[in-house]
Amino acid sequence: MNTNIDIIKSSGEKVKFSLKKLRTSLGKSGADQQTVNEIIDKVKEELYDGISTKEIYNRAFALLKKKGGHLASKYKLKKAIYDLGPTGYPFERFISAILKYSGYKTTVGEIMQGKCVRHEIDVVADKNGMTTLIECKFHTEQGRNCNVKVPLYIASRFKDVKAHWDTKRHETKLEAGWVVTNTRFTKDAIQYGNCIGLYLLSWDYPNNDGLRNRIDRLGLYPITVSTLLTNREKQFLLSRDVVLCRDLIDDLFFLDHLGISETRKSKIQKEIKMLCKQ
Amino acid sequence: MNTNIDIIKSSGEKVKFSLKKLRTSLGKSGADQQTVNEIIDKVKEELYDGISTKEIYNRAFALLKKKGGHLASKYKLKKAIYDLGPTGYPFERFISAILKYSGYKTTVGEIMQGKCVRHEIDVVADKNGMTTLIECKFHTEQGRNCNVKVPLYIASRFKDVKAHWDTKRHETKLEAGWVVTNTRFTKDAIQYGNCIGLYLLSWDYPNNDGLRNRIDRLGLYPITVSTLLTNREKQFLLSRDVVLCRDLIDDLFFLDHLGISETRKSKIQKEIKMLCKQ
Numbered sequence: 001m002n003t004n005i006d007i008i009k010s011s012g013e014k015v016k017f018s019l020k021k022l023r024t025s026l027g028k029s030g031a032d033q034q035t036v037n038e039i040i041d042k043v044k045e046e047l048y049d050g051i052s053t054k055e056i057y058n059r060a061f062a063l064l065k066k067k068g069g070h071l072a073s074k075y076k077l078k079k080a081i082y083d084l085g086p087t088g089y090p091f092e093r094f095i096s097a098i099l100k101y102s103g104y105k106t107t108v109g110e111i112m113q114g115k116c117v118r119h120e121i122d123v124v125a126d127k128n129g130m131t132t133l134i135e136c137k138f139h140t141e142q143g144r145n146c147n148v149k150v151p152l153y154i155a156s157r158f159k160d161v162k163a164h165w166d167t168k169r170h171e172t173k174l175e176a177g178w179v180v181t182n183t184r185f186t187k188d189a190i191q192y193g194n195c196i197g198l199y200l201l202s203w204d205y206p207n208n209d210g211l212r213n214r215i216d217r218l219g220l221y222p223i224t225v226s227t228l229l230t231n232r233e234k235q236f237l238l239s240r241d242v243v244l245c246r247d248l249i250d251d252l253f254f255l256d257h258l259g260i261s262e263t264r265k266s267k268i269q270k271e272i273k274m275l276c277k278q
Numbered sequence: 279m280n281t282n283i284d285i286i287k288s289s290g291e292k293v294k295f296s297l298k299k300l301r302t303s304l305g306k307s308g309a310d311q312q313t314v315n316e317i318i319d320k321v322k323e324e325l326y327d328g329i330s331t332k333e334i335y336n337r338a339f340a341l342l343k344k345k346g347g348h349l350a351s352k353y354k355l356k357k358a359i360y361d362l363g364p365t366g367y368p369f370e371r372f373i374s375a376i377l378k379y380s381g382y383k384t385t386v387g388e389i390m391q392g393k394c395v396r397h398e399i400d401v402v403a404d405k406n407g408m409t410t411l412i413e414c415k416f417h418t419e420q421g422r423n424c425n426v427k428v429p430l431y432i433a434s435r436f437k438d439v440k441a442h443w444d445t446k447r448h449e450t451k452l453e454a455g456w457v458v459t460n461t462r463f464t465k466d467a468i469q470y471g472n473c474i475g476l477y478l479l480s481w482d483y484p485n486n487d488g489l490r491n492r493i494d495r496l497g498l499y500p501i502t503v504s505t506l507l508t509n510r511e512k513q514f515l516l517s518r519d520v521v522l523c524r525d526l527i528d529d530l531f532f533l534d535h536l537g538i539s540e541t542r543k544s545k546i547q548k549e550i551k552m553l554c555k556q
Contacts (some may be wrong), residue, residue: 116473117426117466148395152438153431160430160470188395192438195394 005049011143016039017047022060026121028216029064029075039063057059065227070274073225077212078203081182083224083234090238092122094222095136095180097244098211099125102216104132105183114160122163131172133158137181146181150194151200154179182211221275228268233258245272285400289292289421300338306494307338307342317341323556343505348552351503355493357480359460361502361512366416370400372500373458376489377403377523379496390484392438399439399492409450411436415459418506421427424459427476429471432457436476446495460489499553506546511536 007017022043026036041061065072073080084090096106104125110253113123120131123134135154137146163194165174179185179193180201191198204210215221223245224234236258248255249272255265285295304314321338343350351358358445362368374384390399390411401412413432414423429535436455443452457463457471458479471478484490494501501507501515501523514536520526525551526533533543 149427149431152434153427154429155434156474160474189325192394196434196438 003044004045005047005051008050009143010053010147013143017051017056019044024210025057025077026060026064028077028212029071031064031071032128035064035067035071039067040071049076065177070271073221073227073271073275076096076227077215078219080222080225081203082140082142084182084238085138085140086221088122088136090222090243091138091182092136093241093243094220095134096125098214098218098220099123099134102214103127112161113164114157115163116160119161120159126172126266129172130176131174132168132176132178133161133174134180134218137179138166139181139183142183145184145186146179146189146202147186148188148192151179151185151189151196151198154198155192155196157169181212207275219276225250225275226268226271228264228271231257235261245275248272249276281322281325283325283329285423286328286330286434288332290332295329295334297322300334303351304338305334306490307349309342309349313342313345313349314449317345331416338376344460348549351499351505352494353506354503355490355499358500358503359481359489360420361420361509362460362500362516362521363416363418366400366414368500368521369416369460370414371519371521372498373412374401374403376492376496376498377401377412379498380406380492390439391442392435393441394438397435397439402556407450408454409452410450410454410456411439411452412456414456415457417459417461420461423462423464424457424467425464425482426466426470427478428459429457429463429467429474432476433470433474458489497524497554501526503553504546504549506542511538523553526550527554 003015003017003019006014008014019040023036025207026039028142031039039060042063043056046059047056061072061075064155066077081091081094084094096108099106104127106123106125108123110124111122112119112124121133122136125132125134135150135157137150139145139146154177162174176199178199178201182203184202185200185205190200190205200206202210203212222243223237224228225245229237237248237254240253240254242254249269252265252269255268260268281295281297283295284292286292291337297318300318301314302348303315303539304317311318317338320341321334323338325334337355339350342353359369359372362372370386374386374426375383375489382405383402384401386401388399388402390397390402400414403410403412413428413435415428417424431523432455440452452478462480463471463478463483468478468483478484481490500521502512503523506514515526515532518532520529520532527547530543530547538546
C-alpha cells in the first residue's frame with residue numbers, strides 16, 4: 001500500500017501522512033514493537049487519500065484495545081484531557097497535580113492582590129523559595145489553539161501581581177509566570193512568550209517536555225483515560241475532585257458510591273493499576 | 279399606576295423600574311416634552327412586575343415610531359450598534375469614523391511591529407503630533423460585558439508596540455492606548471484601565487462622554503438605525519463599507535444598486551437627512 005497520501009487534520013489543514021508519527025504515537029502507549037507493527041500493517045491497509053487524522057487514530061485505538069485495555073487508555077491520552085471538560089476546573093487541578101508530583105507546593109484558584117486589581121490565579125506553585133503563577137487555558141474543541149492574546153494578558157496580570165508583591169515581605173520570590181494549555185500555541189504566542197519571559201507549556205511544547213511527556217514520565221493519568229468507567233461515572237468523580245487515576249487507587253470507596261458491582265470494580269482497579277505502573 | 283416595580287435587565291439582573299431613565303432615554307431621541315409625556319403615560323399603563331427592559335423599550339419604540347420615523351431611529355441607537363455585527367469589522371470602521379469627525383487622521387487594521395511580535399491594530403489615530411492605538415471589542419449579544427482580560431492584553435500589546443516604536447524616528451509620539459466596546463466594561467476592567475493609563479470608551483463610559491454621547495454630539499448615526507432599510511439592504515451597505523448614514527447621503531447610487539424604487543429611495547433619503555441634522 002502506498003502511504004504517500006494526504007490526510008486531513010482536525011484544524012482542516014491537509015498534510016502528508018506520516019508513518020513515523022503513527023509509530024511514535026503507538027509506541028508511547030507502551031505497546032511492544034511487535035504489537036505496534038501489527039497495528040500499523042492493519043491501519044496502512046485502510047488508508048485513503050483525504051482520510052482524517054481522527055479516523056486513523058480511532059482505527060489504531062480499536063486495534064490497540066483488542067490487545068490490552070491499558071495500552072489503549074494511554075493512547076487515548078489526548079482525548080482524555082479534552083474529556084476533563086466542559087469546564088476548565090478539572091484541568092487546573094490536573095496541572096496542579098502534575099506540579100505537586102514534581103516537587104511544588106500548589107494551591108488552586110487563589111485570589112491575589114495586584115497593584116491595580118485583584119486576580120484569580122489558576123495555580124500558584126512554590127518550590128525552592130520561588131513562587132510561580134500559572135494560568136490554565138482549557139479548550140474542549142480540537143483545533144482551537146491558544147493565540148497571542150493569552151500570553152499578552154498573562155504578562156500584564158503577572159506584572160500587576162508582582163508590582164504589589166514586591167512592596168511586601170514574602171518568604172519566596174515571585175519570579176515566573178506560566179501559561180498552560182491542553183491544545184497548542186500559535187506561532188506568535190510562542191514568540192511573544194519567549195520574548196517576554198513567560199514559560200509556555202502545551203500538549204507538545206516545549207519539545208520533549210510538553211504535557212504528554214510530563215504525564216508519561218510521572219505516570220499521572222487523568223481518570224478520563226479509563227476505558228471501563230462510563231462518562232457519567234467520570235463526571236461524578238471529577239465533581240468530587242478525583243482527577244488522577246492515582247487518586248482513585250487510594251479512594252476506591254468512590255466506586256461504591258457509584259454503585260459499581262464488585263466484578264466491575266476489580267476490573268477497573270486492575271486497569272487503573274496498570275496505568276499507574278511506571 | 280404604581281411604578282414601584284421590579285424589572286429584569288438583559289443580564290438577568292433585577293432592578294427597580296426608573297421613570298427617570300425612561301424619560302432620559304426618550305428625550306435623547308430628540309422627541310419634544312409633550313411626545314415624551316404621552317409615551318410615558320402609555321408605557322406606564324402596561325408595566326407589570328417582572329417585565330423585561332427589552333419589553334419596555336420595544337413598547338416605547340413602537341409608540342415613538344408612530345410619532346415620527348427618525349425619532350424612533352435615534353431611540354434604537356443601541357440596537358443599531360449591535361446590528362453592525364455579526365463581525366466586528368463595521369464597528370471598527372464606525373469608531374474610526376467617529377474619530378475622523380473629531381479631527382483625527384485614522385487607518386483601520388494596520389499591522390504594526392512590536393518588540394516581540396507584530397500586531398494588527400484595529401484603529402490607529404493621529405492628531406496634534408500624537409498617535410493613539412485603538413482596540414475595538416464588539417459583542418453581538420447584550421449582557422456580554424468587556425472583562426478585565428481585554429485591558430490586560432491591550433496593555434501588553436501597547437507596551438510591545440511602543441518598545442519598538444521608541445527605537446525609531448517618528449513624526450508623532452505614541453502616547454495613548456484606547457479600548458472601545460459597544461457593551462460595558464466590568465468594574466475591574468475600568469479599575470485596571472484607569473490604573474495602567476488606558477482610555478476606556480463604552481456605550482455609557484466615561485460619564486457624559488461615552489459612545490452614545492459622542493454619536494449624538496457628532497450626529498454620526500450608523501446606517502443600521504434606519505427603520506426603512508431592510509436587514510439585507512443594511513448588510514449589503516456594510517459590506518461596501520457604507521457604515522454611516524452620512525456616507526449614504528453622498529453615495530445614494532448604492533440604493534440604485536439594490537434596486538430600490540424611486541418612491542422608497544426618496545423616503546429613505548428623507549429619513550437619513552433627518553437623522554444627520556444636528
